[in-house]
Amino acid sequence: MSYYPFTGVVVDVRWPRVxxxxxxxxxxxxxxxxxxTCTTVGTIALSQGTKEIAYSRSSNAVGVMFVxxxxxxxxxxxxxxxxxxxxTLNSTPVASTSATYMLAVGDYVTYWExxxxxxxxxxxxxSGTVVxxxxxxxxxxxxxxxxxxxxxxGNPSIARKLFHNNLTQPRVNHFDAAWNFxxxxxxxxxxCYRGFFSRTATTxxxxxxxxxxxxxxxxxxxxTVRYEVHGDSSYSIPRWWSGYFPYTVGYDATNNRVPLINxxxxxxVDDNGSLVSVDPSLGTWEYYVTWAxxxxxxSLIVLTMVSGTTAQSRIYEYAGGPALQITSxxxx
Amino acid sequence: xxxxGTSSVTKLPGATVNVSAxxxxxxxxxxxxxxxxxxxxxxxxxxxxxxxxxxxxxxxFTASFTAPASAGTxxxxxxxxxxxxxxxxxQCNFTVNVSTAGALSIVSVTLA
Numbered sequence: 001m002s003y004y005p006f007t008g009v010v011v012d013v014r015w016p017r018v019x020x021x022x023x024x025x026x027x028x029x030x031x032x033x034x035x036x037t038c039t040t041v042g043t044i045a046l047s048q049g050t051k052e053i054a055y056s057r058s059s060n061a062v063g064v065m066f067v068x069x070x071x072x073x074x075x076x077x078x079x080x081x082x083x084x085x086x087x088t089l090n091s092t093p094v095a096s097t098s099a100t101y102m103l104a105v106g107d108y109v110t111y112w113e114x115x116x117x118x119x120x121x122x123x124x125x126x127s128g129t130v131v132x133x134x135x136x137x138x139x140x141x142x143x144x145x146x147x148x149x150x151x152x153x154g155n156p157s158i159a160r161k162l163f164h165n166n167l168t169q170p171r172v173n174h175f176d177a178a179w180n181f182x183x184x185x186x187x188x189x190x191x192c193y194r195g196f197f198s199r200t201a202t203t204x205x206x207x208x209x210x211x212x213x214x215x216x217x218x219x220x221x222x223x224t225v226r227y228e229v230h231g232d233s234s235y236s237i238p239r240w241w242s243g244y245f246p247y248t249v250g251y252d253a254t255n256n257r258v259p260l261i262n263x264x265x266x267x268x269v270d271d272n273g274s275l276v277s278v279d280p281s282l283g284t285w286e287y288y289v290t291w292a293x294x295x296x297x298x299s300l301i302v303l304t305m306v307s308g309t310t311a312q313s314r315i316y317e318y319a320g321g322p323a324l325q326i327t328s329x330x331x332x
Numbered sequence: 333x334x335x336x337g338t339s340s341v342t343k344l345p346g347a348t349v350n351v352s353a354x355x356x357x358x359x360x361x362x363x364x365x366x367x368x369x370x371x372x373x374x375x376x377x378x379x380x381x382x383x384x385x386x387x388x389x390x391x392x393f394t395a396s397f398t399a400p401a402s403a404g405t406x407x408x409x410x411x412x413x414x415x416x417x418x419x420x421x422x423q424c425n426f427t428v429n430v431s432t433a434g435a436l437s438i439v440s441v442t443l444a
Contacts, residue, residue, distance in 0.1 A: 323357050323358055323414060324355050324356070324365050324421035325355065325421065326335060326412050326423070327336060328336050328337040329339070329351065329353045329354075330338045331339075331340070332350045
């Protein structure tokens with residue numbers, strides 16, 4: 001597959017426009033990929049160097065973590081007519097001095113930090129208000145938490161879920177719309193989540209919900225992760241895959257496509273469980289983050305490679321599985 | 333996986349093996365296809381000319397190669413090669429039985 005190269009981490013894609021961020025930079029770069037290559041056509045200024053940006057396309061919620069570890073909440077919207085992004089951050093940051101990681105899914109941004117040996121995870125809304133806070137002690141793992149709107153899927157009375165690593169066992173907390181605790185599921189006996197993706201699937205072969213995540217196995221190197229794609233609301237039985245791969249996996253819920261990285265640092269794309277395409281040209285970067293967005297009947301697969309504070313990204317156009325089939329053969 | 337249709341043929345040593353394959357394009361857009369034949373060691377032995385196959389269409393490709401000089405059973409793989417993506421989209425195996433049995437025939441008999 002051919003790809004479009006970028007410097008930095010891809011924040012959003014509204015093809016042919018792409019928004020990227022270079023770790024430590026004080027701006028977001030807007031790219032135009034109308035041709036065979038992409039060129040920068042604009043920037044969005046940030047007040048200071050930025051470590052990380054978390055963005056939820058479904059609700060425009062955005063969180064920005066600056067180099068001083070302050071977290072800012074706001075919205076990032078896209079103007080289709082003008083083909084521009086508009087970033088609006090609140091006038092004051094969310095108080096934080098040691099935020100380490102962020103994630104945005106659904107209506108909220110989550111981040112977490114260490115305070116006096118404890119992991120503290122926060123859920124904030126777009127105004128920066130902390131709507132939920134969790135504190136865990138004795139947990140050696142990085143907590144990765146996010147919200148996921150399951151309303152209308154599975155149990156419609158449960159509007160929100162928070163996935164996190166509670167003490168020594170990953171768990172799923174369920175909340176109602178007012179953030180009242182409803183239930184909690186134990187989830188596997190694995191180690192830490194290193195990355196997490198969740199999407200609502202409305203198409204496909206009877207799939208009701210979707211979860212895909214990476215799990216770090218505590219006794220194995222950081223480059224070994226486990227991921228599963230859950231295609232139903234049971235939260236325990238992977239519908240499609242479960243296995244060990246280095247690095248990470250993304251998902252295009254509309255087209256039911258799952259890109260992942262295999263042990264040879266190849267980009268693999270799958271529709272329903274079988275590997276169909278590889279890109280042997282990928283290098284051996286330390287860490288990958290990949291996700292996917294619908295692109296007509298195809299997918300745009302975003303692969304971001306991070307090494308230290310340097311990042312580069314590629315966007316692949318993936319039109320589907322193998323196109324050619326041998327339907328008949330004759331020998332003479 | 334065995335090929336749909338004929339999956340084996342018997343040939344004399346050094347004879348020509350003619351392969352004809354119908355390749356269909358299951359996508360909605362045109363794809364440039366080619367038939368490739370590789371031996372059991374994945375070495376290419378023959379390939380057809382490439383041609384564009386319209387979305388949903390089927391096209392016949394032909395390729396020929398020379399059967400081995402020694403008697404035996406040889407496995408080959410027919411590949412539907414996607415020229416646009418540089419990928420093998422589909423493949424199947426067939427065998428060539430090289431035999432000298434039946435190689436001799438009585439051309440004429442003279443009685444005196």
